Amino acid sequence: MSQNPIPSYQNSPLWWWIFVLGGFALLALVGFGYWLPQYAFYARYLFRLLLLVHLAEAVYAYVLASRAGLGQVAWAWAAQTMACGFWALLLLNKTIRLHGRKA
Known part of the structure; x- marks a missing residue:
């Protein structure tokens, strides 16, 4: 069963x-x-x-993105989450969920 390719990064x-x-x-x-x-x-x-709080969210976003196979852009997700906070985490979770990945 092949998984859909996941977009590497989406800007908020x-x-x-x-x-x-x-x-x-x-x-x-x-x-x-x-x-x-x-x-x-x-x-x-x-x-x-x-x-x-934003720093903790950024660390969580980095771990979540890495586990979902986005290791090359995990720092971009972490930086965006550091700046935008919870909203960027929602976008990351939505992106992972829509493409059938598990973190």
């Missing part, structure tokens, strides 16, 4: 990049800048927490 829609990276930039401005100093502590905490 532009609005995902704008939405997520814009949120990171806004948190960085509030947390590490002089804008809204009364919220700086909470913004720094949230920024660092979200950075760790």
Whole structure:
């Protein structure tokens, strides 16, 4: 039984990049800048927490892509997941599922 060829990499829609990276930039401005100093502590905490969550998601995306036979582009999936987070993981899972691969 042959499996369908799986696309090696799909880029996320532009609005995902704008939405997520814009949120990171806004948190960085509030947390590490002089804008809204009364919220700086909470913004720094949230920024660092979200950075760790995105890093964990990126590691998971790398492992998932590698197990699905996408070893050559696993770093691309990990980088996209680091930037776009959960949305990129959904795209990776959908791509793997649609082409009958198991991770």
